[in-house]
Amino acid sequence: MTISVDFTQPLTNDYVKEETFFQSLPLLEIKNLSISSLGENKKEDIKLVKNINFTIKSGEMLGIVGESGSGKSLTACALVGLLPKSLKVTEGQIKLHGRELLNLSEKEMRRLRGNEIAYIFQNYQGSFTPFIKIGNQLIEALRSHRKISKLDAKKKVLIWLERVKLPANQVFTSYPYQLSGGQLQRAALAAALMFQPFLIVADEPTTALDVLTSENILDLLVELQKEYNCAVLLISHNLNHVLKRTDSIAVMYGGQIVERGLTNEIRKNPIHPYTKLLLQARPVLSRVVPEKLVVIPGEPGLVAEQGCAFALRCPKSFKKCSILPKMQSVGDSQWVACHAADLEADYTNASS
């Protein structure tokens, strides 16, 4: 089955029907992606992201969770070709609508950025150049991709500032420092959605905001995502945000995806010990908060060099964990890379 996609047309709501949601071809397909830092002489030095695979479908919201340094943001940067010069994609494929992004020229990549894949940053203060008015920066972005007059661009920008529930005229003529964090992140949202991209990468978009503001921003993101049916890659530290809003989840540890699948499945039935511990570590506010919160043992960022990255901290680790576990499917929509999980599965299979 082939689906031809007209790249010049923005996606509309009826492009992907709700019924065909899970059968539709993936919008973004990441296969076997590895990112390494380059040491002296441009040689591959340390592998930071190790052979990860995932797909996103149109209209899907995929959450990537994991602790700092687990490679979430690197993966996201690689998507838009904005890895720092000292890092390099060494292996793998990134396909958007079947088109390989890693082979694109810098010029083609520039055309794609913003237009087809938009990026929202964690640091809202860094989203806009501090000495240029917001409106002019949005117009600049529009005119980088579309041939429209300044006046038309201004109209469009004002509409979009309105869409993200900002006082459009005021924000348009404001400098970034004159706006609050929430307002800036809304403006960044407008900058991202303005092009009605296929995919929005939201790299911890609310980490630097207070709780209420971040809820509002995420609600807005979900609302507009639904309306324009674009996919969202939501990178977050906040498990609650991710569990509440995403369709599926990928859990990363030490540059590997240890478990991925539908959010509901993973919430109900986490298999990888890291995922389990992660879910247990959330205090449940509806119940009495226990004296001691559950913590994941070991030092954050401790990554085993060989085999499963989590092995050094894993309560269930055993000899076999020094060999890298393969991604195995569990059920229809859940995958996990863990030897201990295999063992349990074998055990349950054998006992039943």
Next chain:
Amino acid sequence: MLSLVRKRLLQLVIVVFILSIFTFGLMKLAPGDPVMSILNADEMMVTEANQANLRSDLGFDQPVYVQYGKWMHGLLKLDLGTSYMSGKPVWNEMMERLPITLQLTTGVLLVMFSISLPLGIISARYPRKWPDQISRILALIGASIPSFWLGLMLIYLFALKLQILPSNGMGSFAQMILPTFTLGFSLAAVYSRLIRAGLIECFSKDYIQAGRARGVKEWRILWVHAFRAALLPVITVFGLSMGSLLGGAVVIEILFSWPGLGSMAVDAIFNRDYPVIQGYVLLTGVFVVVVNLLVDLSYYLIDPRIKQGKEGSN
């Protein structure tokens, strides 16, 4: 903004006042006697009576503070006195020579920016690659070669050996080349490194990455987003080095026989022509202060956050 201008103008008055005391005092302390040079210039027998006459004419027989007071009184009326040597008012003399020095400095700045801008930008775009290494070496050479030596070498090479450029005089374009390049090159060496450092710092900012993520074209990233912020340290140093630019102009004017302010000042110093020296020092002082005021005002244009009293943190 207006309050800043007001504050700076007050500063200007104070600076000029202190400058005037210093130059006046130093002139009086320096060895040498203007009376002798004036009288020698007439190539006549100098008698004690001649000297005494001239001394009282010039007011040298009065106490120093009275002399200073008289000079200050004239200054308030914009009268800087008359030159001992030429007999012309100092103000007129300076205004005659000012355009010549301005012509030189404009040329120097043109040369400086046309070398340092491309060099700085290229080395910022490709740090530690060969253009950067070349610019590093050029900067080292430019910063360590004294401009009078470079000037002499250039005269030797282009005027004496190759005979393609004139070694002195002014007026034609060809005569501009050697002097402007001599001074412009050493300045360009410093500025290209400054521009490089500024740009590299800007390129590492989040907002540059954000601009790229919006798909903004690379030339706009450079000129609109990065360059403006990179300019801040450049113009700061520019304001501060205005004095040395004028000082450098003195050497160049002598070397290439340009009758500008600098050579006027040197002649005046040799002849102990006090009013001219004082006039020159005052003029350069005012000039440096005014340029620095303009530099401060340009911060507002470059970064609107400064207007709010918020120093930029990103």
